[in-house]
Amino acid sequence: MSRFPKAALLAAGIHMALISPVLAGQFNLGREATPEEVAAWDIDVRPDGQGLPEGRGTVAQGEEIFAEKCAACHGDFGEGVDRWPVLAGGQGSLKSDNPVKTIGSYWPYLSTVFDYINRAMPFTEAKSLEPDEVYAITAYLLYVNDVVTDEDFELSKENFVSVKMPNTDNFYMDDRETTELADRRKAPCMENCKPGVKVTKRAAIIDVTPDEGAEPKGSLE
Amino acid sequence: MFKQEKPELAVPARRQFLKAGLTAGVAAGAMVAGGRTAFAEGDEAIVEKKDWAVYPGNGVDAAPYGMPSQFEAHVVRRNVPWLTADTVSSVNFTPLHELDGIITPNGLCFERHHGGVAEVDPAEYRLMINGLVDKPMVFTMEDLKRFPRENRIYFLECAANSGMEWRGAQLNGCQYTHGMIHNVVYTGVPLKYLLEEAGVKTNAKWVMPEGADASGMTRSVPLEKALDDCMVAFKMNGEALRPEQGYPARLVVPGWEGNMWVKWLRRIEVGDEPWQHREETSKYTDLMANGKARRFTWEMDAKSVITNPSPQAPITHGKGRTVITGVAWSGRGKIDRVDVSLDGGNNWREARISGPSFDKSMHRFYYEFDWDGSELLLQSRAIDSTGYVQPTKNELRAVRGTNSIYHNNGIQTWLVNSKGEAENVEVS
Incomplete structure (x- = not known):
């Protein structure tokens, strides 16, 4: 694949610098992908229908x-x-x-x-x-x-x-910033924080650790 | 209760000159027996002559790619078979209780695949950038290695790490409760440089990395993050990425959930909207108690765990001087402090952080004390550089319920009994 002439590249670089926060490439590496190559890999589909094939x-x-x-x-x-x-x-x-x-x-x-x-x-x-x-x-x-x-x-x-x-x-956007972070950014208690702590749940009773346990409900996949 | 596997103690190999004849073997046996009678008193590990002190060992090249000692054979990744239908789309876990420092050895970094491990020939590796760019581009491995490289240490934690523990203590071992994490040095190219070569259009807001594997993994990443600190890595801990970690190149998305760090990276599309693909809608969304779900929960909240003692690594030395150690990390910055509690969170004391402290990297902490042999309820609590304090599991549940699977960064409790055995429990 032939490269752009140097002058054109320079011009494109200046153009990009003016209209975009992202600067144009400076390393002159890689090559342009052909339309056929892009079509071979670009199969993704979006909710607005972009990418759907005929059919x-x-x-x-x-x-x-x-x-x-x-x-x-x-x-x-x-x-x-x-x-x-x-x-x-x-x-x-x-x-x-x-x-x-x-x-x-x-x-x-x-x-x-x-x-x-x-x-x-x-x-x-x-x-x-x-x-x-x-x-x-x-x-x-x-x-x-x-x-x-x-x-x-x-x-x-x-x-x-x-x-x-x-x-x-x-579905809604991650809202931890407003629903959780304020509560988390408080200086933590160091002494007598929880007198009379009791054990409430034990893994040994559920007993699902590999090699020994039965299968619990649910699946990661 | 988890049983620690004993390493198989192989008989040290006799050397070539001993293999040559029976007489030599007999002579060697007599020599060892003679040593035993000469120093009958004392620790056998000292007064007995050991084979390794007598016979020359393996020469160079016995293992052209070196492996750990035979006595470390139990230090391996392990999976939980009931979690998934098939190992091809499954996960195994880093043995955190066997590690120290902050770096995870490459062969012990947990694996999570959605379509098995792709075996990509680097000669046929191509990285395409297309979509809202001035010029769609293709880069080879050789091209990637001609860009300026950077070396950075980051943790990678699966969003589902500790996901089995939302309803209560389930798995006995920090390998299983916290082992979907690793921390390595990446060498790679800032993604910004690659995007700049293609020229990102002004209306671009998102990028979509895509994997070359059978699952064709895709995620939507905001362009701002892509241009900030993402990189395309081809080395981990100094050597080529392992196949199971995305060889020959993967995306690094510092501080954000592991699923976004697309392995076997083959394409990055630039667009103006998120793609809403499977792993950011049906998976990796956090279902709340009210039936609604949070999406795009990318940042990993600060978290820590005591790795020793823990159910797979009990205290075996009895009372007296005892070392507690563990790891802490935050997707929002550095770890400023780790507190340790011996009594289930009633009283806390500051642990000692040792080793390098990097942004969005694992930190190693220690707490040394004289154990009186009484029952312990061990906890650790991480505080990151934004002031975020790791919450209890009940504090998390109060906001999120128990159905969210992902992003469980609650404080872990190990119950250590008077024998030093540890169990995964929860406390009031």
Whole structure:
């Protein structure tokens, strides 16, 4: 790849310095990526639909693909097998002692579902699905989560951003700065802070340390 | 109760000249027996002639890449099988109770993968920068190594470290309760330099690092942070990144949750909005008691833990002089002070910090005392350079409930009984 002539680079540098807090490069390293190279790697999708490929797929098509390529881990209806992620259900559980965070109960954006399936699924062969297959599987996941109820529903690039997820409004920006930090930045007590301290919980009773313990509820994944 | 594994004591290898003939072996045996009768009284470790003091050991090159002593074979990362469905998308834990100082050895740095370890050939390594830039760019490893390099020490803590402890004391061992952390020296290129080569457009606000692994890990990072102190690292503790830590290059996001430090970094897209990808929506968001969830909780709050004694590392010497040690860190700065309590938080005394104190790096503390053999409720409390005091677990729960999984930086309590055995407990 040929470099810009030196004069043009200099001009670009001056231009950048005027309009941007970020200075232009000064090391003249690397090369320009070609449009084909960018297209090969730039597969990410955003909530506003940026990055969605052309394509479409129905709930019924998605059900077939899901049964073949996804159900071994996630179950036929997204209920999850063993400790593999549960994808459906859990609505109304988020305040309970056993919240079930699924696409329907928790995920705020449908674009996340499409993007993740497209880049990381199926687990043993990532990035192998065609766009139409990803649309179809995503449509099926909306169906098993009761976000759409019609088996003939077709998801496409055109109608994608019109789908709203049930839990979208229940996320908020980190607010530790206002809700926690003032309480934490107080000089700590050094003496007689807690007379009569008692042990309230013991790991030995729960007994889940590896090699010896039983399996508790829940999973990190 | 966790059982400490005894190292397998291998018989020291006899050298070539002994392997050569039976007679030589017999002669050596007689020599050792003779020594024993000559000095019958006293510590056998002293009065017995040891093989290692008699026979020449391995020559150079016996291990072209050196490994720890055979007696340290129990010092390894360990996982908790019930946490995840499969080791390919799972985590193991740094054996904090076996380490000292502030640097984590490369082979003991905890692992967290979402699609297994990518084995990337550095000759085929490419880092692309695209999106809202004047010119999308591609860099090779050789290109990266032609930029000015920096060396900085940072901790990397998984947001889910101590995540199993929200509902109460669960796991007996600081390796399991606090071992999703490591602290190494990174050598790399400030991300700012790479972004400048591409020319960031004025409407850019975010960058999205992406991994080359099967999970294609992505996170949204504010441009301000990217230009401040993020770096693209290719060395850790002086040598190439380990494959499980992102070889040949990873992102370093100082003080922020480990998931953002994308390994096997292959692309950085520049954009004007966050991408809201899987690991910043369905995961790594903090579910509160009211069913709503905090997102973009990037900074790691100040935290500390006593690593010795702890359930995997009991006091074995009985009463008398005893060393308590542990580590402390903060995503907001340095650690100014660590307090230690022997009575479950009723009374506190200042511990001694030893070793270098760096911004967003682990700090090592010690507290030495004469143990009278009575029960102890050990706690440590970190105070960082912003004045943040590490809270109790109950103080955290009062704000966040018990469902948040992530960002549990509450004070840890070890109950040490009169035998010196330690257990993970919680106190009133």
